[in-house]
Amino acid sequence: MPHLYRISPLGPTNPTTLSPPSPGTAPVLMAAKVISSGIRYTTLPESYVRPVNDRPNLSEVSNCDDVPIIDIGCGDRHLISQQIGYACRRYGFFQKELTWRTINQVVNHGVPDEIVQKMQQVGKEFFLLPIEEKMKHYSEDPAKTMRLSTSFNVQKEQVHNWRDYLRLHCYPLDQYSPEWPSNPSYFKLTHVEKSIRIREYVGNYCTAVRDLGMRILESISESLGLQKEQIKTILGEQGQHMAINHYPVCPEPELTYGLPGHTDPNALTILLQDTLVSGLQVLKDGKWLAVKPCPNAFVINIGDQLEAVSNGEYKSVWHRAVVNSDNPRMSIASFLCPCNDSIIRAPEEIIKDGSKPVFKDFTYAEYYKKFWTRNLDQEHCLQFFKNQ
Numbered sequence: 072m073p074h075l076y077r078i079s080p081l082g083p084t085n086p087t088t089l090s091p092p093s094p095g096t097a098p099v100l101m102a103a104k105v106i107s108s109g110i111r112y113t114t115l116p117e118s119y120v121r122p123v124n125d126r127p128n129l130s131e132v133s134n135c136d137d138v139p140i141i142d143i144g145c146g147d148r149h150l151i152s153q154q155i156g157y158a159c160r161r162y163g164f165f166q167k168e169l170t171w172r173t174i175n176q177v178v179n180h181g182v183p184d185e186i187v188q189k190m191q192q193v194g195k196e197f198f199l200l201p202i203e204e205k206m207k208h209y210s211e212d213p214a215k216t217m218r219l220s221t222s223f224n225v226q227k228e229q230v231h232n233w234r235d236y237l238r239l240h241c242y243p244l245d246q247y248s249p250e251w252p253s254n255p256s257y258f259k260l261t262h263v264e265k266s267i268r269i270r271e272y273v274g275n276y277c278t279a280v281r282d283l284g285m286r287i288l289e290s291i292s293e294s295l296g297l298q299k300e301q302i303k304t305i306l307g308e309q310g311q312h313m314a315i316n317h318y319p320v321c322p323e324p325e326l327t328y329g330l331p332g333h334t335d336p337n338a339l340t341i342l343l344q345d346t347l348v349s350g351l352q353v354l355k356d357g358k359w360l361a362v363k364p365c366p367n368a369f370v371i372n373i374g375d376q377l378e379a380v381s382n383g384e385y386k387s388v389w390h391r392a393v394v395n396s397d398n399p400r401m402s403i404a405s406f407l408c409p410c411n412d413s414i415i416r417a418p419e420e421i422i423k424d425g426s427k428p429v430f431k432d433f434t435y436a437e438y439y440k441k442f443w444t445r446n447l448d449q450e451h452c453l454q455f456f457k458n459q
């Protein structure tokens with residue numbers, strides 16, 4: 072049966088024929104909810120236009136020149152944890168009045184170039200697939216473990232974001248990789264070979280990034296004066312998700328976001344930026360600053376769970392993605408997420424004598440549920456879990 076997609080409310084008002092009918096089949100009138108549909112927009116559809124007081128003001132954004140760069144492969148554990156601690160505290164704990172939160176970049180990270188390039192290739196090729204192929208994976212249900220979607224939370228939000236994304240659960244690999252898309256196609260490969268290839272490329276990347284994330288968590292633990300394994304123990308058997316974000320060329324980038332300002336609900340995010348096209352911005356002293364892509368580096372964001380586990384000493388970073396009218400942009404975010412049943416609680420060692428922990432105890436499942444009931448750009452979700 073042909074797939075018929077309605078554009079409303081996410082796209083132009085009239086459905087558009089995007090692909091010619093295949094020989095011998097009925098014409099497929101198709102228009103997609105996603106924005107990577109092949110339509111070249113000349114104006115921004117109404118549902119993406121932000122109110123005047125909530126626009127990116129791109130001309131006022133300057134470059135962030137001092138994102139700490141940490142050589143994670145230097146072999147000196149003590150130095151790494153000192154640098155991570157410094158980066159995490161720098162504007163978070165010691166200068167609490169500032170809104171700059173914790174973001175840093177790691178180089179010499181041990182994820183081989185070839186694995187990174189293949190991952191980027193898969194991401195790019197996926198979003199170049201014909202719309203009908205991509206839409207096989209479309210869903211607006213955040214509970215799905217593999218889905219193509221758009222914006223952020225289309226069922227809840229008032230204004231949409233100029234982003235499509237493929238979201239994959241990645242750990243345990245054996246459990247989730249069989250449900251990943253078996254396209255993009257690699258020339259001259261059989262269907263079976265193709266699906267092996269994508270699973271191999273993406274799977275290798277996931278494994279390498281997970282290993283990097285675990286090493287960073289150990290350093291973070293040590294930087295807080297805790298045992299190396301302590302934070303990992305609190306977080307339990309961590310899940311891992313990936314968002315391959317695709318931001319198509321946008322006709323009016325001043326009027327919308329790829330993703331509005333938010334912090335990540337998970338523990339740690341390992342972000343692979345597009346090497347050529349900028350778009351990531353972080354909040355510092357109440358101003359948005361652009362983080363230029365740094366070759367061979369991952370951007371590391373502290374997420375809400377590490378803010379809670381560190382008793383608010385390390386802050387989760389406010390960041391956003393802006394779009395542009397010249398080039399599409401891709402970013403690949405890998406999220407390490409506590410086990411659903413883990414009790415998120417700061418260890419006694421880092422709670423000052425006699426004081427109440429900053430946050431109530433909660434499970435990650437509770438937090439994640441709350442996170443998805445909101446719009447991305449609402450009040451910080453951690454506020455709901457604060458001790459009075």
Ligand SMILES: O=C(O)CCC(=O)C(=O)O
Pocket residue numbers: 314316330335342344350351390391392401402404
């Ligand atoms: O595209 C980016 O640089 C940021 C992506 C992001 O914030 C996210 O996926 O949560």
